[in-house]
Amino acid sequence: MDNRTEIIPASPRPRVSASSFFITTAIDYTNGAPHIGHAYEKVLADVLARYHRLKGQEVFFLTGVDQHGQKVQQSAEKQGIAPKQFVEEVTSKFRALWTKLGVDYSEWAATTDARHKECVQKILIRLNNEGQIYKDKRGGYYSVRQEQFLTDKERNAAGEFGPEWGEVEFREEENYYFKLAEHKDWLLALIAKRSADGNPLVVPDFRVAELRNAVEKLEGDLCISRPKARLAWGIEFPFDPDFVTYVWFDALVNYISFAPGYDPAPGADLTTFRRWWPALHVIGKDILIPAHGVYWPIMLKALGFADESIPPLLVHGWWNIGGAKMSKSLGNCIDPDVLADKYGAETLRYYLMSDIVTGRDADFSEERLVQRYNTDLANNLGNLLNRTLNMASKYRQGVLTLGEGETRALGEAAVQRHGSACLLALDRFSPDAGLEAAGALATWCNGLVEDTAPWKLAKDPAQAEKLDAVLYSLAESLRIIAILISPVLPKAAAGIFAQLNWDKPFKLEDTTWGLLPDGHQLGKPTPLFPRIETKATDGGV
RNA sequence: GCCAGGGUAGCUCAGUGGUAGAGCAGGGGACUCAUAAGCCCUUGGUCGGGGGUUCAAAUCCCUCCCUUGGCACCA
Numbered sequence: 077m078d079n080r081t082e083i084i085p086a087s088p089r090p091r092v093s094a095s096s097f098f099i100t101t102a103i104d105y106t107n108g109a110p111h112i113g114h115a116y117e118k119v120l121a122d123v124l125a126r127y128h129r130l131k132g133q134e135v136f137f138l139t140g141v142d143q144h145g146q147k148v149q150q151s152a153e154k155q156g157i158a159p160k161q162f163v164e165e166v167t168s169k170f171r172a173l174w175t176k177l178g179v180d181y182s183e184w185a186a187t188t189d190a191r192h193k194e195c196v197q198k199i200l201i202r203l204n205n206e207g208q209i210y211k212d213k214r215g216g217y218y219s220v221r222q223e224q225f226l227t228d229k230e231r232n233a234a235g236e237f238g239p240e241w242g243e244v245e246f247r248e249e250e251n252y253y254f255k256l257a258e259h260k261d262w263l264l265a266l267i268a269k270r271s272a273d274g275n276p277l278v279v280p281d282f283r284v285a286e287l288r289n290a291v292e293k294l295e296g297d298l299c300i301s302r303p304k305a306r307l308a309w310g311i312e313f314p315f316d317p318d319f320v321t322y323v324w325f326d327a328l329v330n331y332i333s334f335a336p337g338y339d340p341a342p343g344a345d346l347t348t349f350r351r352w353w354p355a356l357h358v359i360g361k362d363i364l365i366p367a368h369g370v371y372w373p374i375m376l377k378a379l380g381f382a383d384e385s386i387p388p389l390l391v392h393g394w395w396n397i398g399g400a401k402m403s404k405s406l407g408n409c410i411d412p413d414v415l416a417d418k419y420g421a422e423t424l425r426y427y428l429m430s431d432i433v434t435g436r437d438a439d440f441s442e443e444r445l446v447q448r449y450n451t452d453l454a455n456n457l458g459n460l461l462n463r464t465l466n467m468a469s470k471y472r473q474g475v476l477t478l479g480e481g482e483t484r485a486l487g488e489a490a491v492q493r494h495g496s497a498c499l500l501a502l503d504r505f506s507p508d509a510g511l512e513a514a515g516a517l518a519t520w521c522n523g524l525v526e527d528t529a530p531w532k533l534a535k536d537p538a539q540a541e542k543l544d545a546v547l548y549s550l551a552e553s554l555r556i557i558a559i560l561i562s563p564v565l566p567k568a569a570a571g572i573f574a575q576l577n578w579d580k581p582f583k584l585e586d587t588t589w590g591l592l593p594d595g596h597q598l599g600k601p602t603p604l605f606p607r608i609e610t611k612a613t614d615g616g617v
Numbered sequence: 618g619c620c621a622g623g624g625u626a627g628c629u630c631a632g633u634g635g636u637a638g639a640g641c642a643g644g645g646g647a648c649u650c651a652u653a654a655g656c657c658c659u660u661g662g663u664c665g666g667g668g669g670u671u672c673a674a675a676u677c678c679c680u681c682c683c684u685u686g687g688c689a690c691c692a
Binding site: 433 | 620621622628629630640641642648649650651652654655656657685686687688689690691692
């Protein structure tokens with residue numbers, strides 16, 4: 077219904093470059109196959125990237141994989157293969173899935189890439205030269221079995237380390253540390269300033285408070301190395317070959333090491349880089365604190381980035397399964413590859429974009445996926461296209477005539493109303509609300525058909541111009557709906573254009589009413605979204 | 618434990634002082650251009666429990682229960 081198109085997220089949109097759009101996703105850890113959460117984030121970023129391309133902006137969409145680290149090293153050892161081979165196998169699964177789902181990225185960030193390693197090492201050298209990194213010896217309790225230091229969090233109710241850790245010993249270890257704590261006040265001020273300026277560091281805004289609380293509790297510096305004896309699978313410290321860098325200065329740096337034109341050398345020419353930066357970082361809520369909300373801004377600050385250049389974070393929620401958190405240990409992971417094969421990639425894209433409010437959690441249900449496809453795509457939009465072309469074919473041999481102006485004005489007003497709601501939603505990173513607005517336009521069109529009953533108009537020669545105007549308004553609305561949904565459903569949008577016999581590129585400016593010319597010949601109707609028939613017993617996941 | 622947010626129709630949620638709402642699902646009807654789709658009408662709720670303030674509370678206050686997230690490197 078019309079009033080639902082008014083549901084627009086309240087958070088202001090952070091400012092990123094106007095002429096170009098740089099968007100990144102988290103890079104996925106290559107310790108296992110991709111699940112539905114990985115797919116959601118990449119599709120979300122892809123939809124936003126496609127939307128900005130639709131607006132005519134240059135888009136740089138960066139995604140990739142985080143391939144280093146202890147878990148990968150351990151998993152590879154278990155399989156008796158080299159870490160390199162292990163991550164290559166897992167990485168290929170991710171890339172194949174993104175291809176299947178139509179995730180159209182510009183650059184692939186793999187942390188084992190030579191370009192990335194070089195950038196990470198240059199950054200470490202620079203920060204070391206500038207006194208932001210120091211070496212220190214600290215002690216702690218170490219689990220030999222788990223090959224990790226334990227913190228108080230690992231202690232049980234009795235204040236002891238449980239038997240699951242095996243033999244626990246006190247151990248001292250030298251490592252490199254990054255000066256984090258001295259930037260605490262700067263970061264607090266930045267968070268406040270950016271929110272006050274309407275250019276929030278974090279969206280949605282309820283996450284800003286969470287971040288502020290976390291920063292206020294910040295104390296101590298950040299350990300950024302591991303001795304090679306303990307972890308060999310990583311990027312070597314350029315000034316100390318006994319160590320590799322540990323996660324932060326490896327994974328987070330991908331956002332600039334793979335960006336166009338970045339060079340960490342002091343005084344380097346960053347003209348190209350600045351044309352794109354800052355990026356919009358699309359991340360999950362699990363990695364906001366502390367990685368992206370605390371460490372990353374401070375790392376960039378240390379590298380000389382200005383306050384306005386600290387990138388905004390778009391924090392999405394999680395897909396739960398039957399109310400429970402999805403996890404490998406529960407064995408309730410949803411395989412997006414299987415779903416895409418079963419229902420089609422665009423059906424999955426539609427579900428992932430429509431059934432979750434950006435920033436919040438949602439419950440994944442295969443049954444609901446089918447239901448939303450049938451209700452929204454097959455019954456509402458697909459059938460609208462089909463009945464429109466059938467009527468045009470039956471009553472007018474598929475030729476459009478402008479017809480009476482009053483009826484067309486109604487169509488134009490509806491397109492204006494729902495179209496602007498859709499675009500506003502996409503500007504606010506909410507494909508869910510955008511799709512709802514586009515769907516509301518289709519619903520309005522179906523209402524127009526019922527109100528005007530073209531099958532009756534066709535029997536009365538005196539109503540010929542009205543019939544023409546109805547058919548024109550429907551076809552023109554469908555053309556515009558196709559553009560509006562194209563970021564989410566590029567193939568279906570192309571299918572609508574094809575059936576409308578409208579061979580034009582997708583552009584946002586073409587959502588203007590009235591571009592289909594008088595006398596336009598429409599194509600032949602074919603069901604665009606065939607209904608998914610389910611057995612009554614097939615209840616989904 | 619601390620901080621923040623929730624608990625409203627079968628499901629997903631809107632509604633912050635003035636006679637309980639939407640979409641989907643369920644039921645009924647009229648129509649026929651259409652993917653048995655679309656359209657119209659409609660059944661569903663003592664608004665988590667208890668107490669309080671008020672002429673009036675889903676809405677404010679107190680309390681209890683349940684739940685989610687963050688504080689703790691799994692999108």
